[in-house]
Amino acid sequence: MPELPEVETVSQGLQRRALGCRIQAVEVRHPGVIVGSPEQFAAELEGRAIVSVQRKGKALALELSAENQPPRYLLVRLGMTGQFTVSARQTPLEPHTHVLLALGEREELRFRDVRRFGRMRCCTRDEAEAAFERLGPDAQQVTEEQFLSAMRARRGAIKSWLMNQRVLAGVGNIYADESLFVAGIHPLAQPGRISAPKARRLFKAVRKVLDHAVKLQGTSFRDYVDIEGRPGNYEPRLRVYQRTGEPCRRCRRPIRRLVIAGRSSHFCPHCQPRPRHVATMRSLKTP
Numbered sequence: 001m002p003e004l005p006e007v008e009t010v011s012q013g014l015q016r017r018a019l020g021c022r023i024q025a026v027e028v029r030h031p032g033v034i035v036g037s038p039e040q041f042a043a044e045l046e047g048r049a050i051v052s053v054q055r056k057g058k059a060l061a062l063e064l065s066a067e068n069q070p071p072r073y074l075l076v077r078l079g080m081t082g083q084f085t086v087s088a089r090q091t092p093l094e095p096h097t098h099v100l101l102a103l104g105e106r107e108e109l110r111f112r113d114v115r116r117f118g119r120m121r122c123c124t125r126d127e128a129e130a131a132f133e134r135l136g137p138d139a140q141q142v143t144e145e146q147f148l149s150a151m152r153a154r155r156g157a158i159k160s161w162l163m164n165q166r167v168l169a170g171v172g173n174i175y176a177d178e179s180l181f182v183a184g185i186h187p188l189a190q191p192g193r194i195s196a197p198k199a200r201r202l203f204k205a206v207r208k209v210l211d212h213a214v215k216l217q218g219t220s221f222r223d224y225v226d227i228e229g230r231p232g233n234y235e236p237r238l239r240v241y242q243r244t245g246e247p248c249r250r251c252r253r254p255i256r257r258l259v260i261a262g263r264s265s266h267f268c269p270h271c272q273p274r275p276r277h278v279a280t281m282r283s284l285k286t287p
């Protein structure tokens with residue numbers, strides 16, 4: 001699933017390729033990915049120019065302007081397998097292409113989504129702001145103080161805490177596993193019981209992992225590609241994610257997998273030791 005680095009890569013691609021372009025025509029081929037009426041969606045977008053691209057966590061908002069009218073915002077969530085690409089209009093459509101936005105005579109912005117968990121919605125400025133406000137601080141913008149105070153007194157698993165978009169926006173399964181490894185924290189540790197030096201280490205790890213992944217255009221699991229249709233380059237750098245049984249890059253012991261709240265967590269039991277407040281592995285039924 002695209003997380004902050006992948007969505008940021010798409011956002012930078014949109015700024016490069018679509019900023020300033022006017023949407024000349026809209027074609028909705030699958031209404032299921034549009035929130036509200038597809039006819040109204042098309043009518044509101046047509047003729048507007050893309051004047052800014054904003055991102056918070058995994059959410060994108062394209063600001064659309066038209067003369068003498070209040071701005072509209074196109075909110076986009078890539079969901080699990082959503083792709084946004086700019087293609088020449090004569091390029092044949094790939095299967096699962098659900099929305100086409102014609103940019104000028106020759107190019108179009110295409111939204112493709114195999115699993116169809118992605119969504120596009122046209123809304124007012126207030127609605128766009130409200131959607132962003134429902135999210136916690138962006139994981140690349142969050143301050144150390146905000147991060148540490150949000151951890152205080154929180155129970156549950158640190159892995160789930162990192163992935164809670166209302167607490168911290170942008171981190172999903174891949175970068176939560178990677179950040180916890182870099183910080184040397186077990187995925188089941190309780191946020192409120194992690195020592196202050198370790199919590200600061202986690203804050204730095206999240207920033208470092210995300211910044212590095214953004215530089216490498218993200219990780220291509222499932223269908224993620226950038227605006228030009230290219231995969232990300234972070235996959236060879238992954239330390240634990242999807243490496244169950246492979247040797248830890250630090251201590252050579254095998255990486256293990258644990259299911260937390262229905263999601264796979266990958267970690268090194270030696271580099272990320274189980275804290276005393278967490279029950280033993282046997283009672284948690286490691287798969």
Ligand SMILES: [Zn+2]
Pocket residue numbers: 248249250251252253268269270271272
């Ligand atoms: Zn290790």
